[in-house]
Amino acid sequence: MSPPPPPLGRGRRRAARTFDEALDDAELVAARAALAQGRWHTARSLLVRTADDWDRRGHRITVLAGEPYSAAWAREWLLAEPDSADATALLALARVRRALRGKEKPARAREACRDAAALAPADPTPWLGLLMLERALGAEEDVVRIFDEVRVRYADHHHAHHLVVARLAERRADAGADPLHEVYDFAGWAVEQAPADSPLAVLPVVAHAERYRVLAAAGHEPADPAASGHWAGRRARLVMKAAFDWWLEWEHEGHPRRLIDLNYLAHAKVCEGRGAEAAALFHRIGDHATPAPWSYPGRDPYTAFRAARDSALGTA
Numbered sequence: 001m002s003p004p005p006p007p008l009g010r011g012r013r014r015a016a017r018t019f020d021e022a023l024d025d026a027e028l029v030a031a032r033a034a035l036a037q038g039r040w041h042t043a044r045s046l047l048v049r050t051a052d053d054w055d056r057r058g059h060r061i062t063v064l065a066g067e068p069y070s071a072a073w074a075r076e077w078l079l080a081e082p083d084s085a086d087a088t089a090l091l092a093l094a095r096v097r098r099a100l101r102g103k104e105k106p107a108r109a110r111e112a113c114r115d116a117a118a119l120a121p122a123d124p125t126p127w128l129g130l131l132m133l134e135r136a137l138g139a140e141e142d143v144v145r146i147f148d149e150v151r152v153r154y155a156d157h158h159h160a161h162h163l164v165v166a167r168l169a170e171r172r173a174d175a176g177a178d179p180l181h182e183v184y185d186f187a188g189w190a191v192e193q194a195p196a197d198s199p200l201a202v203l204p205v206v207a208h209a210e211r212y213r214v215l216a217a218a219g220h221e222p223a224d225p226a227a228s229g230h231w232a233g234r235r236a237r238l239v240m241k242a243a244f245d246w247w248l249e250w251e252h253e254g255h256p257r258r259l260i261d262l263n264y265l266a267h268a269k270v271c272e273g274r275g276a277e278a279a280a281l282f283h284r285i286g287d288h289a290t291p292a293p294w295s296y297p298g299r300d301p302y303t304a305f306r307a308a309r310d311s312a313l314g315t316a
Contacts, residue, residue, distance in 0.1 A: 019289060019290060019291050019301070019302075020288070021062070021063045021066060022063050023256070023257070023259045023260075023288050023290075024259060024286075024288055025059070025060070025063075025256060027046055027049075028046065028059075028060050028063055028064070030042065031043045031045075031046040031060075031064065032063060032064055032067060035064055035067055035070060035073055036067050036068075036069065038069075038073055038076070040073045040074070040076060040077045040087075043064055043073075043077075043086075043090070044077065044081075044084075044086060044087075046060060047060065047061070047086040047090075048086070052122070052123075054123075054124050054125070054153070054154040054157060055154075055156075055157065055158045055159070055255065055256055055257060056256040057123070057125055058124065058125050058128045058157070058158075058159050058160075059159065059256040059257055060256070061086075061089055061090055061093050061125055062093055062097075062128070062132075062159070064090055064093075064094075065090060065093035065094040065096070065097050066097050067094075070090060070094040071091055071094035071095060071098060074087050074088075074090040074091035074094055075091060077090070078091065083119070085116070085119045085120040085123065088112075088115060088116045088119050088120075089116045089120065089123065089125050089126055089129075091112055091116070092109070092112035092113045092115065092116040092126050092129050093113075093125070093126075093128075093129045093132075095108060095109040095112045095113075096109045096112075096113065096129040096130075096132050096133050097132075099133060099137075100132065100133065100136055100137075106133060106137055109129070109133055110130065110133065112129075113126045113127070113129045113130045113133075114126070114130075116129070122153060123153065124149075124150045124153035124154045124157055124160070127146055127149045127150045127153065127160075128150060128157070128159055128160055130146045130149075131143065131146045131147060131150060131160055131163050131164075132163060134146055135163045135164070135166065135167045140167075143163075143164065143167055147160055147163075147164050155193065155194075156194050156195070156198050156200055158199055158200065158255070158257050159257065161190055161200055161203055162203075162206060162260070164186065165183060165186065165187060165203060165206050165207045165210055166210050168182055168183040168186055168207075168210075169181075169183045169207065169210035169211045169213065169214050170214050171183070173214050173215075173217070173218045174218055176215070176220045177215065177220065177221075177230065179233070179235050181211060183207045183210065183211055184204065184207055184208075184211075184235075186207070187203040187204040187206070187207035188204060190203050191203060191204065196250070197250045197252075199252055199255050199257070199258060199261055201242070201243060201246040201250070202243045202246070202247070202261040202264065202265060204239045204242070204243065205239060205240060205243045205261075205264050205265055205268050206261075206264050208230070208231075208236060208239055208240075208268065209264055209267060209268065209292075209293040209296060210293075211230075212225060212228065212230045212231075212293075212296060212297075213293070213296040213297050215230065216228070216296065216297035217297050217298070223297055223298070223299075225267070225271045225293075225296060225297075226270060226271050226273075228271070230271075231268065231271035231272050232272070236272070237272070240265075240268050240269065240272055240274075243265055243268075244265060244269070244277055247261075247262075247265065247281075251284075259284075259285060259288045259290065260290050260292075262281050262284055262285050263285060263288075263289060263290040263292075263293070263294070263305075264292075264293055265281055266278050266281035266282055266285060266308070266309075266312075267293045267294060267308070269281060269312075270308045270311075270312060275311070275312050278308070278312040279312040279313050279314075282308075282309045282312050282313055283313075285309075289301070289302070289305040294308070
């Protein structure tokens with residue numbers, strides 16, 4: 001039986017404080033709303049248009065898969081089109097996201113991802129689903145193996161690199177500050193491997209924020225990132241400058257996940273005390289805040305984002 005549509009007006013009181021994973025993708029927002037009402041044809045058309053733009057495809061399927069009833073609607077879609085690689089990938093990612101919420105057995109999600117990968121061997125998206133799952137639940141060797149599968153299909157996969165950075169940052173949490181930590185090496189390696197115009201140029205900033213998350217949670221850094229020396233050292237300053245200079249030269253208006261990078265970069269500039277540079281980034285971000293890294297470590301991300309933005313823009 002098909003699931004019922006959600007009640008109208010759900011969550012309106014909290015709407016202003018909601019982080020939207022779709023970011024500024026208006027087509028994705030429309031397809032997600034249609035899918036929530038059981039109209040999967042809109043999602044079908046969206047994914048056909050997305051084709052093999054792998055970063056965009058991964059972003060769109062991941063967001064669609066977050067809908068509470070997306071697995072049920074994907075099964076409805078598969079009844080009409082049993083060989084649809086798009087529907088199979090959506091079902092796989094929906095099961096991954098359910099497993100991460102404790103609503104699905106991880107083994108079932110893994111099997112769905114393997115089915116999707118077999119149906120579309122060139123598509124890194126089913127492997128992205130597996131990487132999302134193993135980043136949270138799997139052994140380190142599984143994370144490495146699956147990341148390699150993603151890179152074989154698309155070497156510059158944005159989301160996959162972010163997942164690996166988050167996992168690597170959690171190594172040796174009790175070791176304290178270490179400028180030679182492997183997460184920094186990985187981020188630097190990724191930049192060296194990528195083309196000059198790749199958004200992976202911002203990955204060292206992401207690595208710096210993710211390591212701060214781990215160090216602060218372990219008590220090695222203050223809970224207020226702006227008060228932490230983590231952002232003040234020479235290495236940190238070089239990383240922030242390189243990423244900001246890259247953004248000035250190569251700003252990618254069309255990349256589906258660029259606003260995630262801009263949030264990390266704005267957060268870094270706020271922590272570094274570079275208000276004017278942070279303001280430029282906040283102008284680009286607009287209202288498209290992301291929970292990470294504003295929530296680090298354990299803060300209310302909405303409050304932290306608004307305070308940082310108001311301070312940088314002089315509207316506090």
